[in-house]
Amino acid sequence: MSIMRLGHVRLRVMDMEKALHHYTEVLGMLESGRDPQGRVYLRGWDEWDSYSLVLSLAERAGVDHIAFKLESDDDLDVFAARVAAAGREVRRHAAGELHDCGRSISFELPSGHTMFLYAEKRFVGKAVGDLNPHPWPDGLKGAAVHWLDHVMLMCPVDPEKGINTVAETTNFLVEVLGFYLGEQVMAGPDHSFQAASWLFRGSKPHDLALGGGPVAGLHHIAFFLDDWNAVLHGADVLGKHKVKIDVTPQRHGITRGQTTYFFDPSGNRCEMFGGMGYMAQPDMPTVTWHVEEIWRGIFFHEGEPKPDFLQVYT
Incomplete structure (x- = not known):
C-alpha cells in the first residue's frame, strides 16, 4: 500500500x-x-x-x-x-x-x-511500444522530454508570525502520506527553521519539492531528459524558439541534477532536469543544507544569489 x-x-x-x-x-x-x-x-x-x-x-x-x-x-x-x-x-x-x-x-x-x-488512469503505452522497442520513437519534436519528473510548490511562511507551512506540509507528507525526506534547507540562528524540502516516493531524489514564500503558488514543473548533453540541446531548442530563459544550463548541488529553467508563455516556470542525480531509498539519511549555503545548493557552479529565482513564481 x-x-x-x-x-x-x-x-x-x-x-x-x-x-x-x-x-x-x-x-x-x-x-x-x-x-x-x-x-x-x-x-x-x-x-x-x-x-x-x-x-x-x-x-x-x-x-x-x-x-x-x-x-x-x-x-x-x-x-x-x-x-x-x-x-x-x-x-x-x-x-x-x-x-x-x-x-x-x-x-x-x-x-x-x-x-x-x-489509482487508475487510461493506459496508452509508450511511444516506442512494449515489444522489441527502439530506444526512442521517430518524429520527436523540440527537446523531446521523456516524462513529468517533479513539481515544486511555494508554501506560505512568516517566521516573525511563527507561520511555516513548509514544515507543516513536509510533516504531513511524511507522516500521513508516506513520503521520504531526501533533502532540506534549514535556516535561523540555530538552523531549526525548515525553509525548503525535497521529498520522494520512488528511487529518484525528489517527486515533490517545497519552498517558502509570502503566498502559496507554483515554483516550477520539471521534465526529465537523459543527461547533460540533452539538457544543453534542450537549451538550444529554447533559444531557437526565443523562449524566455530563467537559468541557462547549470548543476544543482541539491539533488545533483543537471538543469535549465525557463518560462512558458503564461509565466509558469518550467525545468528540464537531466540525469537521476542519485539513487534515493527509504533508509537514506536526509541531506541537510544550511541556508548560508543555499545558493551553492541551488546553482553549484556559481553559488551566487539570484533572488528572482525564489521571489518570482505563479
Whole structure:
C-alpha cells in the first residue's frame, strides 16, 4: 500500500494556442485528449498513462492541483482515512470526474494546494511500444522530454508570525502520506527553521519539492531528459524558439541534477532536469543544507544569489 509516483499536474495558462506550441513543439510532448471544458491533456513520449500535464485556460497562471498515483484502488480508502484522521477534509470523486481516471480523492495540503490521489488512469503505452522497442520513437519534436519528473510548490511562511507551512506540509507528507525526506534547507540562528524540502516516493531524489514564500503558488514543473548533453540541446531548442530563459544550463548541488529553467508563455516556470542525480531509498539519511549555503545548493557552479529565482513564481 503506497503512493507510486507523481501522476500529473493541472496547470493554468492564459493563451491555449501559445501554451500548446510551447509544450508540444518546444518540449515535444504529445497531445492525448481534450475535454468539454476545453482542457488539453499531454504526456511525454516515454510515459504510458494517458497524460501527465493538463492545460486549463484561465485568467491567471499557476497550478490548479497536483495528483499522485497509488498502487491499487483499495489504497484510496486507506489514505482517505489517514487524511481525515489528520484533520483534513477529504473529498471523494467518482470514476471519470478526474479525466481518464477511476475514482479519486482530493484534499488541501497545509500549504493550501489541492492534491488528488487516484489509482487508475487510461493506459496508452509508450511511444516506442512494449515489444522489441527502439530506444526512442521517430518524429520527436523540440527537446523531446521523456516524462513529468517533479513539481515544486511555494508554501506560505512568516517566521516573525511563527507561520511555516513548509514544515507543516513536509510533516504531513511524511507522516500521513508516506513520503521520504531526501533533502532540506534549514535556516535561523540555530538552523531549526525548515525553509525548503525535497521529498520522494520512488528511487529518484525528489517527486515533490517545497519552498517558502509570502503566498502559496507554483515554483516550477520539471521534465526529465537523459543527461547533460540533452539538457544543453534542450537549451538550444529554447533559444531557437526565443523562449524566455530563467537559468541557462547549470548543476544543482541539491539533488545533483543537471538543469535549465525557463518560462512558458503564461509565466509558469518550467525545468528540464537531466540525469537521476542519485539513487534515493527509504533508509537514506536526509541531506541537510544550511541556508548560508543555499545558493551553492541551488546553482553549484556559481553559488551566487539570484533572488528572482525564489521571489518570482505563479
